[in-house]
Amino acid sequence: MKKFSPVIKGIPNLQGAKKHVIRLSEKTIEKTVEANSFFSEVASVFLFISCTIKESFSRDFEFREFLRQCFQIGYKSLPLISVTGIIMGLVLTIQSRPALVNFGAVSLLPGMVTISLIREMGPVITALICAGKIGSGMGAELGSMKVTEQIDAMEVSSTNPIRFLVVTRVLAATLMIPILVLYADGLGILGSWAGANIKGDVTFILFFSQAFGHVQFLDFFPAFIKTFFFGAVIGLVGCYKGYTAGRGTESVGIAANSAVVLSSLLVIIVDLIAVQITDML
Amino acid sequence: MNDNQTAPITPAKTKSEKQVIEINELRKGFGPQEVLKNVSLQLFNGENLVVLGKSGSGKSVLIKCIVSLLKPEHGTINVLGENVSELTSDGLGEMRKKIGFLFQSGALYDSMTVKQNLEFPLRRIKKDLTQQEIDEKVIEVLENVGLADALNKMPSQLSGGMRKRISLARTIVVDPMIMLYDEPTTGLDPVTSDEISSLINDVQKKYKTSSIIITHDIECARTTANRVIMLHDGEVYQEGELEKFEKSTDPLIKSFFK
Ligand SMILES: Nc1ncnc2c1ncn2[C@@H]1O[C@H](COP(=O)(O)OP(=O)(O)O)[C@@H](O)[C@H]1O
Numbered sequence: 362m363k364k365f366s367p368v369i370k371g372i373p374n375l376q377g378a379k380k381h382v383i384r385l386s387e388k389t390i391e392k393t394v395e396a397n398s399f400f401s402e403v404a405s406v407f408l409f410i411s412c413t414i415k416e417s418f419s420r421d422f423e424f425r426e427f428l429r430q431c432f433q434i435g436y437k438s439l440p441l442i443s444v445t446g447i448i449m450g451l452v453l454t455i456q457s458r459p460a461l462v463n464f465g466a467v468s469l470l471p472g473m474v475t476i477s478l479i480r481e482m483g484p485v486i487t488a489l490i491c492a493g494k495i496g497s498g499m500g501a502e503l504g505s506m507k508v509t510e511q512i513d514a515m516e517v518s519s520t521n522p523i524r525f526l527v528v529t530r531v532l533a534a535t536l537m538i539p540i541l542v543l544y545a546d547g548l549g550i551l552g553s554w555a556g557a558n559i560k561g562d563v564t565f566i567l568f569f570s571q572a573f574g575h576v577q578f579l580d581f582f583p584a585f586i587k588t589f590f591f592g593a594v595i596g597l598v599g600c601y602k603g604y605t606a607g608r609g610t611e612s613v614g615i616a617a618n619s620a621v622v623l624s625s626l627l628v629i630i631v632d633l634i635a636v637q638i639t640d641m642l
Numbered sequence: 643m644n645d646n647q648t649a650p651i652t653p654a655k656t657k658s659e660k661q662v663i664e665i666n667e668l669r670k671g672f673g674p675q676e677v678l679k680n681v682s683l684q685l686f687n688g689e690n691l692v693v694l695g696k697s698g699s700g701k702s703v704l705i706k707c708i709v710s711l712l713k714p715e716h717g718t719i720n721v722l723g724e725n726v727s728e729l730t731s732d733g734l735g736e737m738r739k740k741i742g743f744l745f746q747s748g749a750l751y752d753s754m755t756v757k758q759n760l761e762f763p764l765r766r767i768k769k770d771l772t773q774q775e776i777d778e779k780v781i782e783v784l785e786n787v788g789l790a791d792a793l794n795k796m797p798s799q800l801s802g803g804m805r806k807r808i809s810l811a812r813t814i815v816v817d818p819m820i821m822l823y824d825e826p827t828t829g830l831d832p833v834t835s836d837e838i839s840s841l842i843n844d845v846q847k848k849y850k851t852s853s854i855i856i857t858h859d860i861e862c863a864r865t866t867a868n869r870v871i872m873l874h875d876g877e878v879y880q881e882g883e884l885e886k887f888e889k890s891t892d893p894l895i896k897s898f899f900k
């Protein structure tokens with residue numbers, strides 16, 4: 362070091378350079394810490410998922426809590442999903458009609474709307490609405506249980522909170538969201554029939570034979586399978602965000618909010634992947 | 643049991659050499675923050691040990707380490723002769739069944755009625771009970787805390803003092819050998835505080851428990867303590883009988899015992 366000091370003194374700009382070096386190393390440390398917390402977050406996500414999967418196969422399954430969650434997630438979402446389903450079909454029909462009239466292809470309207478409902482609109486819109494309703498509910502409920510030490514209380518009374526709270530919710534969401542989607546599809550088709558009757562005059566029977574005349578197995582099946590993944594994603598994200606909420610009441614709000622944001626985003630991403638896979642079939 | 647205003651219940655006289663909890667050189671921090679630096683203490687069989695310390699001194703952290711909700715960085719914790727950090731998850735479950743933990747906030751399950759709250763640990767810890775035995779046990783402990791009529795209420799319908807008592811009932815319903823009370827009287831009016839303090843003594847006598855009572859409420863300490871430990875700055879600052887603290891000239895201790 363000593364050998365260089367005369368040289369260093371000889372360079373007037375070096376003081377400035379030193380500052381830059383210090384700033385750079387500070388920034389590096391800062392980024393390393395950020396990256397570190399990112400990776401530990403990723404690690405904790407994987408740990409959470411693997412714990413959940415492991416506990417799903419445990420011998421004491423919390424069946425009552427599972428049924429309660431199915432009721433909460435499935436039955437309690439029916440009004441919201443009903444309204445959305447009907448309007449979805451209605452609007453889709455009214456909007457598509459002018460384009461088909463131009464080609465003189467109004468008879469294709471029921472089939473087209475039904476296929477887009479079954480393949481895409483039904484699953485994605487229902488899942489997004491459930492991400493909002495169920496994801497935020499789980500984030501807030503588990504988050505407040507965490508903050509008020511209820512999860513700790515469960516743990517000290519020899520109950521695995523992952524098994525009791527998380528597994529039941531994730532499984533209930535995975536099972537209920539496909540059912541909600543089927544229900545929304547059905548109501549959407551009814552809504553579409555109503556929409557078709559605003560400007561035209563189609564009997565129920567005719568509408569349905571036109572609607573399902575074009576639907577094939579490959580329209581329905583992959584779209585149905587992906588809804589299970591939507592359900593799992595919504596349940597896992599909601600529970601993870603709630604379960605890992607910080608200390609203090611504000612973290613409940615943060616947990617609920619980030620559960621909605623992340624699960625909506627993941628629903629869209631899962632949909633993208635599912636569509637790519639379906640396309641290859 | 644609540645007609646003790648005239649003659650306050652005192653803690654049971656105890657003299658036992660048998661240690662139920664032994665903590666050695668416990669250290670625990672969070673990131674750069676050092677909360678407990680070096681804490682050693684023993685809990686003897688049948689006694690009420692009061693742990694004093696101001697807010698944020700790490701009292702809750704200490705008892706959470708005992709039930710392994712938090713993992714210590716250094717030191718050993720022996721509960722009933724077993725080293726907590728060496729237990730398997732099954733062993734930990736067995737050990738936790740013998741310990742009752744009264745949380746600072748009560749931690750009643752919001753989505754369940756009082757009855758369901760009490761049944762929850764009972765069903766999981768005493769698996770061989772019939773429904774009738776469960777019902778009887780629930781009524782019995784609710785009567786012990788003087789709240790038998792709250793059976794079908796939701797936690798949100800209860801006052802702060804009632805929540806604490808239900809919470810205490812939920813803890814004693816499984817007959818623990820060791821009780822850990824985290825600030826049982828904080829946030830309650832003086833009358834309710836006294837009632838909770840004498841309940842703690844009742845539990846000690848009736849269920850023959852050994853207890854650690856964490857508090858910064860000096861009245862609660864006076865009512866319940868067989869022995870007192872004061873935490874300060876992450877270490878045990880003073881330890882001894884209550885009189886030793888009352889007579890102390892140390893300014894820090896005097897600021898508690900005004
Ligand atoms: N899980 C935790 N994560 C981070 N910090 C914590 C945690 N638990 C406690 N602390 C910190 O430890 C300190 C002592 O907390 P605590 O034991 O709750 O104090 P008290 O003596 O009032 O019960 C506080 O400063 C608190 O912020």
Ligand SMILES: [Mg+2]
Nearest residue numbers: 701702746825
């Ligand atoms: Mg505390």
